Amino acid sequence: MTISTPLSPTERSTPGRTKHRAVFDRAALYDVLDTGLICHLGLVLDGSPVVLPTGYGRDGDTLYLHGSTGARSLRAAADGIDVCVTVTHLDGIVYARSLNHHSMNYRSAVVHGRARPVTERAEKLHGLRMVTEHLAPGSWDHARGVNAKEYAAVSVLALPLHEASVKVRAEGPNDDAEDIEANAVWAGVLPVRQVFGTPEPATDLPVPAHVTARAAQASTGPCSGSSR
Template sequence: MIAVTETRSAESLSPTDRSTIRRGAKRAVTDRAALWAILDAGLVCHLSTVVDGAPLVLPTGYGRDGDTLYLHGSTGALSLRTAAEGVEVCVAVTLLDGVVYARSVFHHSMNYRSAVIHGSARPVVEPSAKLRALRVLTEHMAPGSWEHAREPNAKELAATAVLAVDLAEAAVKVRTGGPVDDAEDVAANTAWAGVLPVRTVWGAPSPDDALAGAPVPEHVTRRARGR
């Protein structure tokens, strides 16, 4: 696996006006390590920008190297082409940990970990830097694959856009625990309350139909076991 460079391990997040959490401020987390942990645990982010005067939000794969977030997609993708022009973007990752059942529907909630990054994206075009970024992306999604599978050829590299977003301006928000009910609803004791956990698990590897009897490689079985 590729080594991740932690460049600001001793620093906390320093909220700007737009990255300051106001609603539910007590759930704000300013530990930069928490930001890294959320990004490392997720697989899909949502990239938002403005295209032709209208907001556009699209899911995309990503990977993190230190305080740089890499995004990628087709060079034909309008969202990536627009983001590469230096306009402001917002990237969000949310991990759902549970649905919170309360004694009143008003207090139903969710347990979650979320990260929102603000900034501008820069295109990664220098060949060695682009290959490194694609390795970071690949190893985040499917650890061990960069060394196992064929690397991108020149045609594939030309068809792939890679963007880098700095993690300097980010907000982290986390909710844990049970419902926050009104005292009279607790006293009435007429409805069940608690948390229904949500977990994502890997299934058994399913080989491609055209595979000629090759065994499942160790890096895939490790991932299937959650390691």
């Protein structure tokens, strides 16, 4: 039986607004990360903020990020500066009786910390496997492995999940009492789901089982009630 430990918010990882939406169960953090597809890596580069979409994968309390060795953002992150990684799911558009109360249902995770460059071969390959299997499960054992040139051209960073926050909104509109009483405007939630389509082969080979299984899987959806 796995026992989930709570998150321990720091000053910068404690939500300043809508604190009632904060979730402190570490399992909720894992859920948001594991059901996402890309993250956004934020850092200050040459005095300016930069936020970039990035591939990632999680192993326990370590988040692995990867990219080209030529990417200035990854080189800067590897130097030990503070970074921020975010993953967000949009689960619904909330239509309210007033424009002011229109909103979104969502799940979001924000991770702060300093990433370390992964240079030891075994861990670097493990990190690349985590990133690959997160996006395209089954591919690491199916496709050709990483050759020497590819290995040298890719960077892997490891970011600990020690400082993180999770926020969730999963409810209907929060209209004012007078608008509810007037009942003159429709209100409700339009659910949003991301799904995979039919695989489009690049060759005449049959689609392998791990790809058809991924295509049949809903990539995102609301987390369980316990995570909320």
